[in-house]
Amino acid sequence: xxxxxxxxxxxxLGVGSYFIxxxxxxxxxxxxxNPFQVVNGFLIYWVFADIGYRYMxxxxxxxxxxxxxxxxxxxxxxxxxxxxxTVVSFFNFLPAFFFIPFSVVLIAQGYSVxxxxxxxxxxxxxxxxxxxxxxxxNNMDKVFYPVLAVIAGLGxxxxxxxxxITAYTGPMFMFFYENAWAFIIPLLLFIVTTYYxxxxxxxxxxxxxxxxxxxKEATTEDLSFLDRFGKLSTxxxxxxxxxxxxxxxxxxxxxxxFFVLYGLFxxxxxxxxxxxxxxxxxxxxxxxxxxxxGGLVPSWDSSYYKLMMSQNxxxxxxxxxxxxxxxxxxxxxxxxxxxxxxFGLDWWFGMLAGAVYNxxxxxxxxLWGGGAFVKTPIDLMTTKKAFGDxxxxxxxxxxxxxxxxxxPVVIYYAFALTINExxxxxxxxxxxxxxxxxxxxxxxxxxxxxxNEKYDTIxxxxxxx
Amino acid sequence: xxxxxxxxxxxxSGHIVSNDVRIDQxxxxxxxxxxxxxxxxxxxxxxPEEYFYFIGELRGQNKADxxxxxxxxxxxxxxxxxxxxxxxxxxxxxxxxxxxIVAALIGKPQVVILDEPFANLDPSTQIRLKKIIKDLxxxxxxxxxxxxxxxxxxxxxxxxxxxxxxxxxxKDIEKSSATFKELEDYFIGISEIHAPVATVxxxxx
Numbered sequence: 001x002x003x004x005x006x007x008x009x010x011x012x013l014g015v016g017s018y019f020i021x022x023x024x025x026x027x028x029x030x031x032x033x034n035p036f037q038v039v040n041g042f043l044i045y046w047v048f049a050d051i052g053y054r055y056m057x058x059x060x061x062x063x064x065x066x067x068x069x070x071x072x073x074x075x076x077x078x079x080x081x082x083x084x085x086t087v088v089s090f091f092n093f094l095p096a097f098f099f100i101p102f103s104v105v106l107i108a109q110g111y112s113v114x115x116x117x118x119x120x121x122x123x124x125x126x127x128x129x130x131x132x133x134x135x136x137x138n139n140m141d142k143v144f145y146p147v148l149a150v151i152a153g154l155g156x157x158x159x160x161x162x163x164x165i166t167a168y169t170g171p172m173f174m175f176f177y178e179n180a181w182a183f184i185i186p187l188l189l190f191i192v193t194t195y196y197x198x199x200x201x202x203x204x205x206x207x208x209x210x211x212x213x214x215x216k217e218a219t220t221e222d223l224s225f226l227d228r229f230g231k232l233s234t235x236x237x238x239x240x241x242x243x244x245x246x247x248x249x250x251x252x253x254x255x256x257x258f259f260v261l262y263g264l265f266x267x268x269x270x271x272x273x274x275x276x277x278x279x280x281x282x283x284x285x286x287x288x289x290x291x292x293x294g295g296l297v298p299s300w301d302s303s304y305y306k307l308m309m310s311q312n313x314x315x316x317x318x319x320x321x322x323x324x325x326x327x328x329x330x331x332x333x334x335x336x337x338x339x340x341x342x343f344g345l346d347w348w349f350g351m352l353a354g355a356v357y358n359x360x361x362x363x364x365x366x367l368w369g370g371g372a373f374v375k376t377p378i379d380l381m382t383t384k385k386a387f388g389d390x391x392x393x394x395x396x397x398x399x400x401x402x403x404x405x406x407x408p409v410v411i412y413y414a415f416a417l418t419i420n421e422x423x424x425x426x427x428x429x430x431x432x433x434x435x436x437x438x439x440x441x442x443x444x445x446x447x448x449x450x451x452n453e454k455y456d457t458i459x460x461x462x463x464x465x
Numbered sequence: 466x467x468x469x470x471x472x473x474x475x476x477x478s479g480h481i482v483s484n485d486v487r488i489d490q491x492x493x494x495x496x497x498x499x500x501x502x503x504x505x506x507x508x509x510x511x512x513p514e515e516y517f518y519f520i521g522e523l524r525g526q527n528k529a530d531x532x533x534x535x536x537x538x539x540x541x542x543x544x545x546x547x548x549x550x551x552x553x554x555x556x557x558x559x560x561x562x563x564x565x566i567v568a569a570l571i572g573k574p575q576v577v578i579l580d581e582p583f584a585n586l587d588p589s590t591q592i593r594l595k596k597i598i599k600d601l602x603x604x605x606x607x608x609x610x611x612x613x614x615x616x617x618x619x620x621x622x623x624x625x626x627x628x629x630x631x632x633x634x635x636k637d638i639e640k641s642s643a644t645f646k647e648l649e650d651y652f653i654g655i656s657e658i659h660a661p662v663a664t665v666x667x668x669x670x
Contacts, residue, residue, distance in 0.1 A: 234522040245510040307506040310471040312495040
């Protein structure tokens with residue numbers, strides 16, 4: 001899903017950016033001779049962004065190499081295979097979805113064909129060079145983050161008109177267009193990085209060198225302050241460790257808070273005039289963690305679900321711990337959302353109403369949905385499927401969106417249209433409070449579901465093992 | 466079959482009664498039963514100590530009880546597994562097993578279920594484990610259920626041996642000095658005909 005989104009977005013940019021920038025230039029919003037010049041100016045950021053996200057996300061296919069080691073292959077062949085595999089990575093195809101349509105547009109707009117082809121080849125080899133650079137650029141955080149800071153600083157100083165690096169780098173990229181032969185320079189860069197990647201990799205080709213799984217030293221933190229929650233503290237402590245020590249859970253946790261910014265998407269004139277959007281924004285911004293983490297309960301415990309089911313663990317305590325986590329995260333998100341006050345009081349009311357609805361009602365709904373429909377085991381150690389697991393996304397989870405997101409909007413309009421806007425917001429919050437009052441009743445129902453689904457859930461979770 | 470004992474799968478027919486508790490209808494068996502079946506009984510992102518404390522809290526033990534228990538099994542751990550600043554998921558299979566077995570002994574359970582406990586352990590740990598199981602079994606209050614494919618371990622450790630073949634009870638014998646021979650003869654017999662999968666289940670009280 002995520003990949004498709006990026007492909008469409010890049011493709012659209014490739015086709016459209018020329019014309020969009022052209023319009024900006026005509027309106028005087030950007031000062032430049034032509035769109036191509038603007039794009040060339042920003043390419044420096046593109047290149048660094050490319051290297052940056054590769055460094056963070058693109059990993060060597062190490063796991064696939066181990067079984068090849070003791071088969072009768074020459075080492076060089078294994079390395080070539082592994083390096084070849086990185087070339088067919090999504091990271092290398094994605095830029096093509098921008099550069100190919102963009103180049104076509106350039107030619108259609110009357111740019112020199114040989115120049116555009118030379119420029120395009122240059123971009124292709126820069127992309128590939130970045131790919132191989134990434135191979136031997138592992139564990140260089142000490143270099144990576146300062147460079148990142150410098151780039152961010154350059155971007156800011158350009159934005160505020162202090163210093164414009166693109167004035168220097170733009171002509172550099174333009175050079176590839178003006179001199180079609182110049183793609184040889186990135187080609188050479190590509191060859192050099194490939195050469196280094198090959199030699200770096202062949203040295204790492206031992207089980208105790210590059211192929212070793214790095215075990216992080218365990219750190220134990222004192223969570224005894226949670227003991228005040230009584231019996232619940234046992235599970236709370238575990239859930240906090242779950243989030244802190246597992247990549248997948250940690251990412252979900254952080255992503256959850258990025259939802260706070262989601263409301264900014266609704267700020268353009270198209271949406272901000274529709275009040276229902278404020279309700280939507282309120283639900284999303286305050287409930288990011290609730291939806292992304294809570295929606296996958298009980299799968300977070302899937303790898304040791306048998307243990308949980310054979311120990312003396314009442315479902316209520318197990319679930320209440322998750323519930324408290326969601327409530328706490330929602331409260332924090334709501335506090336972070338205070339900045340929406342800047343956009344107007346009604347935005348902030350939307351946030352508050354959404355928060356109360358999330359805490360009172362949605363927190364139970366996601367647990368209910370999880371118990372009934374979520375039976376996909378989660379591999380805590382990888383972030384692979386973190387963006388939309390196709391199996392966890394089905395018609396039933398879509399149906400659950402009705403109580404989670406559609407119902408509050410309906411409630412809002414039922415009261416906002418008959419009485420007034422504030423009544424709409426109050427009605428949503430009141431529903432949330434009702435949900436809170438009947439929480440124990442709702443939990444009784446949820447518990448029954450978990451009990452009924454116990455065997456199916458265990459069977460589904462153990463399938464992968 | 467151990468999964469049935471822990472109510473992790475539903476019986477297609479019949480039911481299990483443990484200490485007068487019908488397992489598929491009540492959860493009252495949980496406080497007096499503990500088990501280590503496989504890695505899915507371990508929580509990978511905890512250190513062994515944290516895991517013991519977690520199980521301990523579930524079974525109503527405090528931190529001091531658990532510390533004492535870890536200390537009393539220090540020779541079983543043999544300087545490995547505990548106190549190493551490692552998460553369970555980073556331990557070797559054998560050390561994971563040691564942790565799982567000891568965790569199954571937390572809170573003085575009356576029924577202890579161990580699936581293939583000797584597999585993946587080094588010889589000296591196997592010997593220590595046999596001693597632990599025998600000591601437990603000498604307590605008249607405690608029943609230990611152990612499954613194994615290894616006849617030597619079985620006959621050494623068990624008081625009662627049940628031989629299952631394809632889910633059917635083939636033999637159910639009180640252990641005596643002749644048991645090993647009897648079992649061995651049985652398996653030699655079937656290995657000459659064909660090679661079925663047979664599990665030996667041992668029980669001691």
